[in-house]
Amino acid sequence: MGGDYPLSGITGVILAGGRATRMGGVDKGWVTLDGRPLVAHVLAALRPQVATVLINANRNLDSYAELGCRVITDAQQGYPGPLAGLAAALAQAETPWVLTAPCDGPLVTTDLGPRLYHALMSAGAEVATVRDSERLHPVYALVPTWLRESVQDYLAAGERKLIGWLQTRRLAIADFSDQNGNFINLNTIEERDALALRLAGYHAQIGRKA
Helix, strand or coil: CCCCCCHHHEEEEEEECCCCHHHCCCCHHHCEECCEEHHHHHHHHHHHHCCEEEEEECCCHHHHHCCCCEEECCCCCCCCCHHHHHHHHHHHCCCCEEEEEECCCCCCCCCHHHHHHHHHHHHCCCEEEEECCCCEEEEEEEEEHHHHHHHHHHHHCCCCCHHHHHCCCCEEEEECHHHHHHHCCCCCHHHHHHHHHHHHHHHHHHHHHC
């Protein structure tokens, strides 16, 4: 991961606290893909990149805890969104950095943390997020824990959007245009089914080559 990447100083946070209205209100972390819950896919990719992993959730807390991670809830009621999840993580993390990823993004790239960190350092920035060739993906972010009060103040002012807060800070954009397919977020069962078919085709292709 590069000698200067501070793996021991980074807490990974899986954002699983949403209401998932477009998926019928189910807890998206436990929707299955390729035989495993979405949250398990994210956890497997994130764990090697960080010192420890927190899961931000507002229901099924015992089930999430069984994955071997500390579970943290939003301070605000009513499923306020990923910015509230970031606020909870910054308040609870015991490392200098927090690396976030959503529970409904099962194809988390294995170099997410290092590329965000190097983009941040190269730009002399405070925070970093991802852009692929199509758009920004602010739910994937690297944020220092010293900014916890800034996030809390932004929420207290009635703001909810994570990208809105990121843009109040010196923001670095990490270019992931070489990995467009890795930042898919599954918002509906139909999107899950389409990705399952894509993965089945990929596995079949690998099997033919083996």
